[in-house]
Amino acid sequence: xxxxxxxPDFTWDGGPAVLRLRLRDVAQQAEQAGIDRISVMxxxxxxxxxxPPEHEMLEAYTTLGWLAxxxxxxxxxxVVTAVVYRDPGLVAKAVSTLDVLSGGRxxxxxxxxxxxxxxxxxxxxxxxxxxxxxRLEEALRICLQMWSDDDGPxxxxxxxxxxxxxxxxxxxxxxxxxxxxxxxxxxxxxxxxRYADACNIRDSAELAHKLDVLREHCTTExxxxxxIEKTVQTRFDLGPHGENAAQIVEHLHALxxxxxxxxxxxxxxxxxxxxxxxxxxxxxPAVEKF
Numbered sequence: 001x002x003x004x005x006x007x008p009d010f011t012w013d014g015g016p017a018v019l020r021l022r023l024r025d026v027a028q029q030a031e032q033a034g035i036d037r038i039s040v041m042x043x044x045x046x047x048x049x050x051x052p053p054e055h056e057m058l059e060a061y062t063t064l065g066w067l068a069x070x071x072x073x074x075x076x077x078x079v080v081t082a083v084v085y086r087d088p089g090l091v092a093k094a095v096s097t098l099d100v101l102s103g104g105r106x107x108x109x110x111x112x113x114x115x116x117x118x119x120x121x122x123x124x125x126x127x128x129x130x131x132x133x134x135r136l137e138e139a140l141r142i143c144l145q146m147w148s149d150d151d152g153p154x155x156x157x158x159x160x161x162x163x164x165x166x167x168x169x170x171x172x173x174x175x176x177x178x179x180x181x182x183x184x185x186x187x188x189x190x191x192x193x194r195y196a197d198a199c200n201i202r203d204s205a206e207l208a209h210k211l212d213v214l215r216e217h218c219t220t221e222x223x224x225x226x227x228i229e230k231t232v233q234t235r236f237d238l239g240p241h242g243e244n245a246a247q248i249v250e251h252l253h254a255l256x257x258x259x260x261x262x263x264x265x266x267x268x269x270x271x272x273x274x275x276x277x278x279x280x281x282x283x284x285p286a287v288e289k290f
Contacts, residue, residue, distance in 0.1 A: 001256045001290040002036035003283065004264030005276075006079055006233070009046070010056040012271035019056065022271055023063070024070040029273050033280035034288070036262065037075035038067060039109065042082045045118040053118070061094045068102035075105050079200055079233065079264065080181035082113035084125045084132055088139035089161055092146040096170045104171035108143060109200065111181040112136045112188070133187050134158060140178065140195040147175035179231065185213045193217035198229035200264065207232065208258055230258075234265035238278045245282035252283075256290035263287070 005026075012022050027038055040063050041047070046055035060078045067076055076098060081091060091110070099106035112132040113119070119126035127135070138156040145154055146166040154161040170176050179198040182188035183206070192199045192214060201210050211230065218225040232255055238244050252263050267275045 001252060001260065001287045002262045003034070003252075003279070003287055004037040004039065004075075004231070004262050005030045005035045005270070006039045006041075006264055006266045007270065008041050008266050009050050010058055011046075011051060016056060019058075020066060023066065025273060026270055026276070027067050027070045027074070029276045031071050031074050033276045034284040035074060035276075035279075037077065037107070037264065038071070039077045039079040039264065040064065040067075042078045042080060042085065043115060043118060044122055044124070045115070047115065053121075061098065064098055064106075065101065068098060068105065071102075071105075073105070075107050076102055077107035077109040077179065080109035080111040080179065082115075082119075083110055083136045083139050084113050084127065085119070088135075088142040088159055089146065089164070091139065092143040092166060095143070095176055096147070096166055096168065099170035099172050099176050100168055106170065106172065107177045107179060107198075109179040109181055110136065110139065131158070133191075136180075137191060137195075140180070140191065143178065144175070144195065177229075179229075181233075183210045185210070189214045190217045190221070192228065193221040193223050196228065198231055198262075200231045200233055203232045203234035203255070203263075203265075207255075207260075211259060229262065230260045231262040231264050232260050234263055235268070236265050236275070236279065236283070237268040238275050238283070242278040242282055245278060248283055249286045252287050253290055256287075 040060050042060040045053040046057050064076050095106050095108045116126055135158050138159050142154050146164045151165045154164055177197040179200055180192045180196040181200040183201045215225045269275055
């Protein structure tokens with residue numbers, strides 16, 4: 001099993017003036033600790049279960065560019081890109097650019113979007129849910145076409161591209177991996193089975209059931225279930241002195257037994273860097289054996 005770091009909160013000591021330096025330090029410490037990948041949210045306001053909307057929130061792809069310059073090894077992605085915040089041609093271009101400038105370390109994380117309040121607040125496009133899912137499927141098809149040898153047109157229900165030219169192409173071969181985030185049984189997991197290389201499902205008591213649903217969709221789509229990377233969105237709270245480390249390892253072992261490949265989560269008090277040292281000492285070496 002691998003461990004990923006999700007950074008959803010940028011309200012750290014020192015404020016915006018030192019934020020770039022603290023974020024660089026977090027990313028570099030995570031890489032040294034053996035973290036496999038780093039992600040940020042695609043939100044423009046802070047979300048409710050983390051803090052008030054007024055708290056600091058960085059734009060996702062600009063932030064990933066900074067992280068690319070600050071690291072050497074980790075995979076970089078959003079968990080997950082809100083499909084309606086940018087047209088798909090621009091998303092494919094942004095991920096391609098990130099992949100080139102990071103030396104082949106970009107991954108596309110994408111989903112149907114959900115935060116209507118921030119979208120309405122900043123005037124971002126936010127159609128009804130059914131349409132967002134339609135646009136998500138078309139966006140996946142567009143990205144796959146732009147990362148192929150076909151630079152012809154794309155004519156869908158919602159998106160119309162005269163020429164899907166994408167130069168330079170990503171360094172990753174055959175293309176950047178695609179992760180579809182969410183656990184909706186009828187639509188999201190079906191899109192994972194049809195188009196994605198990875199899923200991202202919330203760590204909950206329903207996880208085993210959600211994976212069974214994904215397996216059923218794979219059978220329907222003629223897809224090898226084993227070929228899809230199973231990632232779980234979780235939270236690491238090691239405690240001030242690492243007193244929760246053994247419990248975390250035990251839980252991650254249980255996830256591994258369910259077939260989870262990557263435990264991807266936020267780390268409580270990550271800005272102090274000490275929890276990443278504890279992850280390196282007490283969690284990641286144990287998890288790598290699973």
